[in-house]
Amino acid sequence: MSNTIQIAVRPLVEHVYSSGSIDSRFRSQSTMLEGTRIHQKIQLTYKDSDQKEVYLRADFPVNDLVFSIDGRCDGLLHRDNEVIIDEIKSTSQLLENLTDDGIPVHWAQAKMYAFIYARDQQLREISVQLTYVHTESDENRIMKKSFSISELEGFVQDILESYYPYAKLLYNHRKERNESSKQLVFPFENYRSGQRRLAGGVYKTISEEKSLFVKAPTGIGKTISTLFPAVKAIGEGNLNKIFYLTAKTITRTTAEEAVCRMQSSGLCLKYVTITAKDKVCFKEETKCQKDYCEFADGYYDRINEAILDIAANEDCMNREVIEKYARKHTVCPFEFSLDLAYAADTIICDYNYIFDPRVSLKRLFEDQKKSTLLLIDEAHNLVDRGREMFSASLNKELFLQLKKEFKGVNKGIYKSASKINAWFISLKKNNGDLNEFTLELLDEELVKLLHQFKEDAEILLLRETVPSLLELYFQVNSFLKIVDLLDEHYVIYGERNKNDVTLKLFCIDPSKLLQKMGKGYRSKVFFSATLSPLSYYQDILGGTQEDFTLSIPSPFKKEQTDIFIKPLSTRYRDRERTKPAITGMIQSLVRNRPGNYLIFFPSYQYLLSVYEEFSKEFPETNTLLQGAGMSEEEREDFLKKFKPNPSGTLIGFAVLGGVFSEGVDLKGDRLNGVVVVGVGLPQLCYERNLIRDHFNKNERNGYDYAYVFPGMNKVLQAGGRLIRSEEDHGTIVLVDDRFLQRQYQDLIPQEWRDFVVI
Structure with missing residues (x-):
């Protein structure tokens, strides 16, 4: 790795000149959208001899580093014997309220361009102009200054020396990171069955700059099998950044643990976890106003010092660590985590930071995307999340x-x-x-x-x-x-x-927009235990014909699981009639096979109805009930009740597709059986019927797309809670006569097909 640091003009000056407070009281959204229009309008007034959007680049040695700096200046104007660099800025602020000196960071940006151009053209003097345009009235105000080449050289040197400590820290870290990732070996004694194949598939995908759709069974260790080859690709110089995207807190924790395991095996890598603003806010109300929140007031005056401090001392920047440093430096923990994301090697966060056009990390520049990998965990969740983001x-x-x-x-x-x-x-x-x-x-x-x-x-x-x-x-x-x-x-x-x-x-169909938001990244890997059928997910998540697909069989023996199908009707009209048979079957199961069970129902109302009947019929059985809108603490308490080596029976009644039906890891004897009541079909509703009709019109099976595939996904996720390792054994009971129909049989995994009808 050379000692060159590449950075664009704008982020460089914004880093050095950051100041002021976070204040989301109100900023005109039009200002941001109007910027491009205003730039174009001003550029139309240029003379024929003038140039617009001029690309400029130069290298500057500072101590032991070389800064390679580039960017596009808005205008390069020629007036008589004068050369002027024009920087256009749109503002909602009244022009008369601007100080005569303008805004320092804007001058800094224009002066950087001026020095690069003047040095390249061997000019002794150059002028710099700020053109401020009011977004509502389109009035403009021009501020102009002239500088000698020596003045600009001193100014640029000061900027680079201010940036140097941070750049040096990143440079040293990346050198160590790349070396350690080359040396890193798989952080477990052996690969589990299927893990090496998955890791190889991910590595090939990154090498060939493709996308990959993977169906890999629960318990295989998907997180480490996708992160490890990604880290190796960093060592090979193919990647610089990894986004690990997930919809749930529990899977974020698994990703953190996987990175920590590689760190304990010698990897030098910095990760940051982004937690939702309302969860990490230190104040009673999430109100980002400087007169209300001391963590927002003067945030930009303190943020560089906070970033230097945490980057110099921490590799694991999880929620607790970020909160600790945020309190130490009095900065907003949420904004702090976003700023850290631009310096970290791995970012663990929600899907929306990449895919939601209203939330995404806009500051991730296009050139950085080319060396960035997206790992999309539990990718089946992105279908409905995509619909939500784009509606x-x-x-x-x-x-x-x-x-x-x-x-x-x-x-x-x-x-x-x-x-x-x-x-x-x-x-x-x-x-x-x-x-x-x-x-x-x-x-x-x-x-x-x-x-x-x-x-x-x-x-x-x-x-x-x-x-x-x-x-x-x-x-x-x-x-x-x-x-x-x-x-x-x-x-x-x-x-x-x-x-x-x-x-x-x-x-209805988020494929095109998911594809658009994921454009420009080196590679994307969509993976889940229930990405089945693969063709459906590849279609609806924006895949193309060139993408790779990989389906890995379960590493577990079919003897580890006893599968039963109870062919009762769980259709809405039959639920009251078949309720006694379901409660009787549950009691018979736990009497013959005592232990810890999770029983999943397609709706909360159905769950309560059976729970009440069961509690009345069998009051001596130890039961737990998933509450509506449980807090994180309540969820953790619920799961803690599932203790290993149970002497009696515990039954947890939960909702299919809810918080306990995916991402939950009850290893060993903590879970002995899973019962899934119903085929998981989403409730019949207007929106689902619109989805059905849309795909029918587009020559796909609309009913499968709207109801069957999403429903069976929930069933497979719930069943996947049971067998998490080679030592686990247990029972799965599927309660519904439709499980015996061909349409559903085709979607049942291979290892579940040796079932007994009861």
Whole structure:
């Protein structure tokens, strides 16, 4: 590895000049969206001899490092004998309120470009110009200064010397990281059956810059089998960063443990775990305002020191470690974790930081993506999460409330809210008594009204904070972002609930957008024990014909599990009738095979109904009940009750597809059996039927896509809780007559097919 540090001009000056507070009170979203338009408008005024978006690059030696710095200046202007570097900045701030000196970080960016160009062209002097443009009025204010080459050289030297300690720390770490990853051996004595094949598949995928879809059974050790080859690829110079993406806290912990195991085997690697803002916030309310939160006030004045401190002393930057340093340096723990993500080698976080267009880590530059790997754990969850990320809705009721609140208070907002409320009333009238209805197209009139509402809201919100208005403003903004994505993969529908009406932009097929958000990364690996059928997941998660697929058989012997099918009807209409047979079967099972059991039901209502009947019939049996909306502590307490080597019987009643049916690892004798009641079909509803109809029209089996595949996924996940190692033994009972039908038999894993019908 050479001693060259590559960095773009903007992140370099932003690092050195960071100052001020986090204040999410309100920032005009239009300002961000208007930036490109404003740049283009100013650049249209340039003369023929001027240039725009000029790429500049130069190398600067500082001590033992060489900084390779590049970027694009907005404008390179030629006026008589004068050369001017133009930097265009859009702002919602009134131009007269800007100080005559402008904003230091903006000058720094323009001066860096000026020095690179002047040195390259051997100029003795060059001018620098900041063009500030007001987003609403399009008025501009130009600030201009001239600098000698020696002045600029001293300025650039100061910036690089300020950045040097951080760069040196990263450089030394990466050198050690690459060397240690080359030396690293698999951190277990032996590979489990299938692990070497999975690791090899991941490594080949990274080498060939492809994507991979993997179905690998529960208990194989997927986390270490995907992370280990990724780390080896870092040592080979193929990767610089790994994102380990997951939907659940428990799988994040497994990823942390896998990295720690490799670290204890000699790997030098820094990881950061990003935890949701509301979970890590130190304040009672999650209100990022400098006058309310001391961790937001002056955040940017202290953040560089905090990053240097934690990076110099810690490799495992999990929630507890981040919180410790955040308190020490009085910085917001959530923003701190995001800033650390740009310096860490591995980032463990939720899917949305990569795939959600409204949340994703925007500062991960395109050139960094080329050396970044996405490991997508429990990838079956990304289907519905993708639909959720790319959908948006609005309610009539919220505009009616706002109309009442602003009557006689603010004419603009009152008028905007009234017009949108009236639009919803006419939508309701036009669709008669229908509770649900689809729209062929989104009414352009509504889009205009929403843009007008946004403008009116921004004018007030820039002056004062009104919580109800701010909340609806963000909802409208979110909705309008999704409007720009509308295509044949969407259905627009309305839903009536008493006097209220909801309008939803529903992303039925998230494949195209998932593919778009994952574009540019070196490789992506989608893996899960239940990525079955693989063709369905490859299709709906945005896979292509060139992608690799891998299906690994279970490493466990079929003798480890006794599989029974109880052919009773669990259809809604039959549940009351078959309830006594189900409770009797459960009691018979635990009497003949005592131990710890988890019993999964397709709905909470069904679960309660059977639980009450069972408790009444067999009060002496020790039972646990999954509560609605359990906290993390309550979930942990629930699982702690499943102790090893049980002398009696414990039955946990839980919801299929809920928190206990995937990602739970009750090893050894902590779990002796699993009963799955029903084939897991999602509840019949309007949205699921829209999914069914959409895929039927597109020559796929719509019923399978909407109901069967998602349902069986839950069944397989629940059954997968049982056998976690070569030593585990247990019983699985599948309760439903449909498990004997061909359609479902084809989806049952090979190791479950030697079943007994009871």
